[in-house]
Amino acid sequence: MARSAWTVWGLAAGFYLVALFHRMSLGVASLDAQERFDLGPGTIATLSALQLGLYLAMTIPAGLAADRIGPRRALAIGLVLMGAGEIAFGLATSAPLALGGRALVGVGDAFMFLSVLRIAQSWFPAHRYALLASLTGMAGAIGQIGTTVPLGLSLEGAGWTATFAGTGVLTALFALACLRWVRDRPGAAAATPPAHDAVLATLRAAWARPATRLAFWTHFGLMGPFVAITALWGYPYLVTSQDVAPGTARIWLAVCVASFGLSAPALGWAVGRARGLRRPLLTAVAGGTLALWTATLLWPAGGPPAALILATLVATGVSGAASMLAFDLAREGNPAAVGGSATGLANTGGFTMAVATQLIAGRLLDTGWGDGIPSALLPMLALMGLALVMSLRLGRRAARVPVAGGAVAARAEGVPTPA
Template sequence: MRTGIAALVLGYVLSQFYRAFLAVLTPVLAQDLGATPEMLAEASGWWFLAFAAMQLPVGAALDRIGPRLTAGLLLAVGALGAAIFAMATGVGMIKLAMVLIGAGCAPVLMASYYIFARVFSPAVFGTLAGVVIGIGSLGNIAASIPLSAAVEAMGWRATVGTLAAITAAVALAILFLVRDPERLRHEQRGSVLDLLRIPALWPIFLLMFVCYAPSAGIRGLWIGPWYRDVFGADAKAIAWVSLAMGLAMVAGNFAYGPMERVLRSRKWLNFGGNALLMACLLALGTMANRQGWPTVALLMGVGFFGATFPMVMAHGRAFLPTHLVGRGVALINLFGIGSAGLMQMVTGRINKALTPPADLLNSAPTSLPYTAIFWFYAALVGAGLLIYLFAQDRTD
């Protein structure tokens, strides 16, 4: 069981990498393929939307055929997508590749969560969920300085081609090493509609809709264009800032589990963390034209306080019936990942609408679109927190 979970965690490392690597590739893709920030925002959004669209079939597959085949076969599709990315001759191929990679990465985290929910005590679900995301966030870190160094040494095509081979190898490891939990003897029938009829889940769905999108969008995409457009940063500088935010995300994922045991409340831990996330976003909007450590510290704050994903998942898991665990965790994940994809596209439109034309660059601040993006994310989190106030707390 341990080696199988380790293989799934490696798959999640790749999932975290792929959702964040476009930020560092922004300069080379702009140079080689003419990709604009809006185009890359759309490509990144397609990754998240494909990932989200797969959650309902993934959840059903986890309950019916188990995590081994579900995760192993789909991750092989992700390897194909990475190979297409490496051969891309235009932005259209990049978008197709991101769809395939997103679909391929869709089951790996939920497969491990399914095993935790079926095999381990409910009391440790939140901690285990956080550990997986914390380790998986090393992929986020790999998509910073290490990726920049690899691209400089080998070129972006060879780098992504190598990643395609690694992804295929991890898919094979999952197929050979993962052991499915024992099937339920008297499995009850049920569907996603049964989950939607549980009132306690709805405030949790809506918090998940707003809590992950800011850190995913800023770290995965907007750091690159923001630092390039406003501060004239090169790929190395962008990679260093991305690394700082990525490390904060890792720390946050490891920190929330112990904090739950101290506070003995999932609801108020999630509420407080996301309130601090909103404060960091508001401050970033105010300081979008200021380069230096205060801005980097706020980005790290977004990464750390925005790491409530596993604890929101644990809050929702507490209300899921056993026979619908696979579909339940996938449905909660759909709200988080689906929102991240939609918000990538929305913020791409904001960026395009507020970026001043070339002949007005001297009279309009280049930081304006990024101020709007940060404040948009802050407003989104604030709306979710208002609804989450009505959530029912539950611990195991």
């Protein structure tokens, strides 16, 4: 049983690794995309925001689809859609086809993460959920590392079409492996999907709980900067605003992603052993990352030192890893009947922030406001600060709200409750 559980989850997490490669591939390819499609930075930001926006819009429907058809089929659908989208993006020579390709990537991507978490929830005991969520995040980080130096080398060597169309074909073929070897749960028991007329009521019930809103704002403030920087703005910020060589910029972004991958399992393990660490740890990571980005973006003329930029990128990676704990907050602070919906709502937080940052920064760059990308990223600081304030407010409220069975959300912070 244990070996089967790890095998099934490992395959599913591997498909999420592929999804992160596709989701974040525009980050290093953004300057190439501007040249290939003759587009300005604002339009490229719209291209990225469209993909992330569709991911955001489809997150909850995709989670409900996983309830109805099972995560195995949901993963296969996501792989096919991402593969088709990446093929179209690789073959595109004009903006409309490129937009269509990235749109398909965003829709397919939405089916992946929550399906992997659903498999973890079905195959493993509850006390391992935080660790499995963090390990899933680590798998995604490994896929994202592929979008830094390896993707840059492939674009330089094999070219645009071979790189993107080739990975698209391979991704579509992975759907066959998913259908062959992944199983929704141990044994042959089928999931019981929620009634159609109960879906909206379930979502409303989940959002009404402070723990769900706490998880949303936690994910908003911690994952948002990581996605905004690594999916689009980090590479052009380093190359065009800080005069970092392209190869070095890719390495620095790889360091950011690697810090995510290395810290995710460590944070999950630590919180699994000492639940009382979770809230102070999340607050410290959010506050520290905000402080570093504030210093980096507001540094006087001449630009921040390389050490500060690298420290900020490392903190951003740790921030993204810490956001995985938001799903543990949502799961533990809700009755089982709305736990899946609460997790889906939490997952929209960081991508809402990332889409807002991308669109606002792109608009500011198009209007010529400020001194380029550093000024265009200043609204990100306000969004991070808002998330920190909301998390502090909701954290106290969530600890007082009872959960089904007489337990309270404070149990998630290590407070014992009667059996």
